Amino acid sequence: MDDIDPAGNYTITRAVRFNFKYKSQAADAGLRHAFQTGSIKHEIVLNANTSTRKRYDPAGGWRQYISLSGTGNIYDPSYTARPQNIPSADGYVKAEENKLQSFGIADTLHFLDDSVLLTLGLRRQSVEQVFSDYHKTVTTPAVGLLFKVNERVSLYGNYIEGLSAGSTAPTTAANAGEVFEPYQTKQVEAGVKLDLNGFATTIAAFQIKQPSAYTDPTTNIYSVDGEQRNQGLELNFFGEQQRNLRVLGGMTWMQGKLMETSGGINEGKTAVEVPKLVAKLGVEYDITSVPGLTLTANAIHTGKQYINQANTLSVPSWRRYDLGARYVTRIGDKPVTLRASVFNITDKVYWMGQLYRGVSDPRTVQLSATIDF
Known part of the structure; x- marks a missing residue:
């Protein structure tokens, strides 16, 4: 989409072929050890991990356009023919590499017979964006x-910082x-957990701070400007409501605000x-009468989202419903799990987000089998 007015009317003059490839590698190792010093019990955890993600673009250029034209409205979109995705005849070259x-x-x-638990940790993190010459370690x-x-009520709080690729x-x-330089995030959370005989509920307040990135609607230039502060409340519940019936779900109320923007814009x-x-709500x-058979159902609701920083354009809220079943049995002496799922059973069409303004997947049926050896 090249242009969107305040009413949501858009104009399309081209489409992009996503002819690039990704290659990812990751490794993780850890060590856990427990010991006692006087009346205090210690649980030490060591963890090391590394990951590399490489992007390969067509040798002739990673943005290849197909001419298209059309108009519509994001709230009542009209569809164009899907562009053909043709592999690069000239091969691929490495265009991006991120190392974490x-x-x-x-x-x-553990203090006072495990009634008080204090966790203290440090993490040395390094992000290297090879082609952008960005290398940050904190x-x-x-x-x-x-x-x-x-036995039923626990209070908790935590603070954590992280480093992410730009x-x-x-x-x-x-x-x-x-590609923009790596950035740090800061998160603080405090809450209460209630344990009600096999059914648990957590209620927490949180705040997350991170840099704000967006595409300027006038210049169409993507940049990092100011800080994004997300504050909210989170409710989660899980457990066995009654025999053979399990529930897992939650709700998050969040307010994301732009802070410290350039010029106060x-x-x-x-x-x-x-x-x-x-x-979200999930039920099993x-x-x-059929040992090993479990029926599942899920419901997801996502509220309205703004797609520009001026808050003049938004995509509406959406809901999705899924149904499924799994059957656990044995074939010979091997445990086997058969699964069948139907996602988006109402075939609802909704917008997924701002960056690519993608449309949801249609009703999808998925079958799978897992065998333990």
């Missing part, structure tokens, strides 16, 4: 505290493919792609 490495250590200290802290009021300008931006506006409400029911 980290080493962490954490000690959970040591970030992690602190967590859990206080068991009684974002990449989307294909719709004038500076498509530009869009200061205090809602951040893009941050819905105020996200809710065992059919006692």
Whole structure:
């Protein structure tokens, strides 16, 4: 989409072939050890991991356009023919490489007969974006505290920092493919957990701070400007409501705000792609008359999301419903699990997000089998 007016009317003059390839490698190792010092129990955890992600673009250029033209409205879109995705005849060249490495250590200290747990940790993180010459290494802290009021009620709080690879300008931006430097995130959370005889509920308040990135609607240039602050409340529940019936779900109320923007433009506006409400509910029911058979159902709700920082354009809320079943049996002496799922059973069409403004998948049937050896 080249242009969208405040009413959501858009014009298409081209489409992009996504003819690039990715190659990812990762390794992870850890060590856990417990010991006692006086009345204090320690649980030490060491962890090291590394990952590399490479992108290969067509040798003739990674943005290859097919001429298209058309108009429509994001709230009532009309569809064009899907462009043909043709593999590059000239081969591929490496165009991007991100390397992430980290080493962490954490000690959970148990006090007062395990009624107070204190976790202290440090992580040395390194992000290298080879083709952008960005290389950043930081040591970030992690602190967590859990206080068991009684057998049913626990209070907890934590603080953690992280390092992430910088974002990449989307294909719709004038500076498509530009990679930005790594950035740090900061998160604080406090909550309460209720344990009600096999059914548990957690309620928490949280705040996350990270750099804000967006595409300027006037210049069409993607850049990092200011800070995005997400604050909210999260409710989760899980457990066996009654015999053979299990429930897992939750709701998140969140307010994403733009802070410290350049020149105060869009200061205090809602951040893009941050819905105020996200809710999920999953249910499993065992059919006692057919041992091994379980029926499943899921429902997902995502609230309205703004797609520009001025908050003049948005995509509406959407809901999706899924149904499924699994059957656990044995073939010979091997445990076998058969699964059947139908995603988006109402065949709902909705917008997925801002960067690519993608449309949801249609009703999808998925069959699978797992055999343990």
